[in-house]
Amino acid sequence: MDISGAVAMVTGGASGLGAATARLLTARGARVVVADRDDAKGEAVAKEVGGVFAHVDVTSTADIVAATELARTLGPVRALVNCAGIGWAARTIGKDGSYDSAHSLDAFRKVIEVNTIGTFDCIRIVATAMSATEPLSADGERGAIVNTASLAAFDGQIGQAAYSASKGGVVGMTLPVARDLSVIGVRVNCVAPGLIDTPIYGEGPGSEAFKDKLKRDVLFPHRLGTTDEFASLAVELLTNSYLNAEVIRVDAGARLQPR
Numbered sequence: 001m002d003i004s005g006a007v008a009m010v011t012g013g014a015s016g017l018g019a020a021t022a023r024l025l026t027a028r029g030a031r032v033v034v035a036d037r038d039d040a041k042g043e044a045v046a047k048e049v050g051g052v053f054a055h056v057d058v059t060s061t062a063d064i065v066a067a068t069e070l071a072r073t074l075g076p077v078r079a080l081v082n083c084a085g086i087g088w089a090a091r092t093i094g095k096d097g098s099y100d101s102a103h104s105l106d107a108f109r110k111v112i113e114v115n116t117i118g119t120f121d122c123i124r125i126v127a128t129a130m131s132a133t134e135p136l137s138a139d140g141e142r143g144a145i146v147n148t149a150s151l152a153a154f155d156g157q158i159g160q161a162a163y164s165a166s167k168g169g170v171v172g173m174t175l176p177v178a179r180d181l182s183v184i185g186v187r188v189n190c191v192a193p194g195l196i197d198t199p200i201y202g203e204g205p206g207s208e209a210f211k212d213k214l215k216r217d218v219l220f221p222h223r224l225g226t227t228d229e230f231a232s233l234a235v236e237l238l239t240n241s242y243l244n245a246e247v248i249r250v251d252a253g254a255r256l257q258p259r
Contacts, residue, residue, distance in 0.1 A: 001141055001241050004029030007075045008238075009067065011058055011122055012083035014041035016198035017148065020227035021081050021234050022049050028235060030079065033071045035064075058084045058118030064125045071126075076133040078143040079238050080126040085115045085148065085166075087200065089159040108162045115166035116173075119147055123177060123188070131184040137241070140185040144238045147174065149192040151249065155256035167192075171247050178245035187244040189237040194251025197224040219253030 008025045012018035014036035022032045022045055032051035036042035039055055046053035052074065054067035071077045088111045094101025123145055130143035149170040156164030171190060178188035195214050201207050215223055233250050237243050 001078065001136060001144055001239050003079055003235075003239060005031075005075065006078035007031045007033065007071045008079035008081065009033040009035055009054075009071050009077065009122075009126060010081045010083060011035045011056060011118075012085060012148075014038045014045055016083070016200065017193070017196065017227050017230045017234075018081070018083035019045050020231040021083065022046075022051065024228070024231040024235050025079070025081075025238075026050060028239075031074050033067060033074070035067045036084070056084070058122060059113050061121055061125070064122055068125050068129050072129055077126060077129045078133070078136070080122060080130075080143070080145045081234050081238070082119045082122050082145070082147045084118060084122075086111060088162045090162070091159050092161055103161065108165075111162040111166045112169070115163070116169035119170050120173060120177075123147070127181055127184070127186055130186050135185055139241065141187070141241055142185040144187040145177075145181075145189070146234045146237045147188070147190045149190050149247065151192055151194040151251050151254060151256060153192055154249075155254075157256055158259045174247050175245045182244075187241070189243055189245070190247040191230065191233055191237065192247055192249045192251070193225065193230050194218070194249065194254040195224045196230055197226060217254045217256050218251070219255075221252055223252075225250065225252060 008030040010018045010022045013022045013034035026049040034042050034046040035054045035056035037057045042053045056063045056067045090103050092103050133142050150167040152164045153167040153171045174190040
C-alpha cells in the first residue's frame with residue numbers, strides 16, 4: 001500500500017513508539033496526525049514532522065471522533081497505528097490476608113479501558129472513515145491498521161495480570177477484526193514488542209541499571225530494542241499489502257521469566 005500523500009493517525013504519538021512511528025511515516029510521505037493526551041509533547045512532535053496534533057484520550061470516543069474528523073480534512077485516511085497505552089504492576093492478592101489488600105479492581109478496569117477498549121474504539125471509528133475512501137488498487141484496498149500488544153500478552157510476569165490481560169485482548173481481537181474489515185479492504189495487524197528502550201524506564205544511573213537487568217532475558221542481540229526498530233515493523237505492516245491478521249513479536253527472541 002502506497003502511503004505517500006495519505007493521512008495516518010498515530011495514537012500515543014507524543015513519545016516513545018508512537019513518536020518514532022510518526023517520524024518514519026512522515027519520511028515515507030504520509031501526513032501524520034499525532035494523537036495524544038500530552039499536549040506539549042504532542043504539539044512538539046507534530047511540529048517536528050510537519051503534521052498536526054490532536055488531543056486524544058483514548059478512553060473518550062468524542063476525542064477519537066474529533067481527531068478522525070480532523071484527519072479527514074487533510075486527505076484520505078489510510079493508516080492507523082495504535083500506540084497509546086498504560087502499564088500497571090500489582091500482585092493479585094496482598095500479603096496481609098485482607099480483602100482490601102487484593103489487586104485494585106479500579107486499576108484493573110482502567111488498564112483494560114485504555115489498552116484494550118481504547119484500541120478497539122480507535123479501530124471502529126477510524127475504520128469507519130477509511131470505509132468512505134476510494135480504493136487504492138484493483139484489490140479494493142482502502143487502508144491498514146497496526147495495533148500494539150506486548151510480549152506480556154504471552155509471557156506475563158508476576159504483578160502483570162492487568163497489563164497482560166489488556167494486551168492479550170489486543171492480540172485476541174486481531175483476527176476477528178481483520179475478518180470484519182476485510183469487506184472494506186482494510187488490513188489489521190498487531191506488533192507485540194519486547195523490551196524496547198523508551199522513556200517509560202526513566203532516566204539516570206538507576207534507570208540504566210534497571211534496563212541492564214532487563215536484557216538478561218533477551219536472546220540476540222543482547223540489548224533492549226529501539227523505537228526505530230518498532231517503527232520499521234509497524235510501517236512494513238502498513239505498506240505490505242499481503243500482511244494481514246498477523247501478530248508479530250519484535251523482541252530479539254526474549255522469553256520473560258516470572259519476575
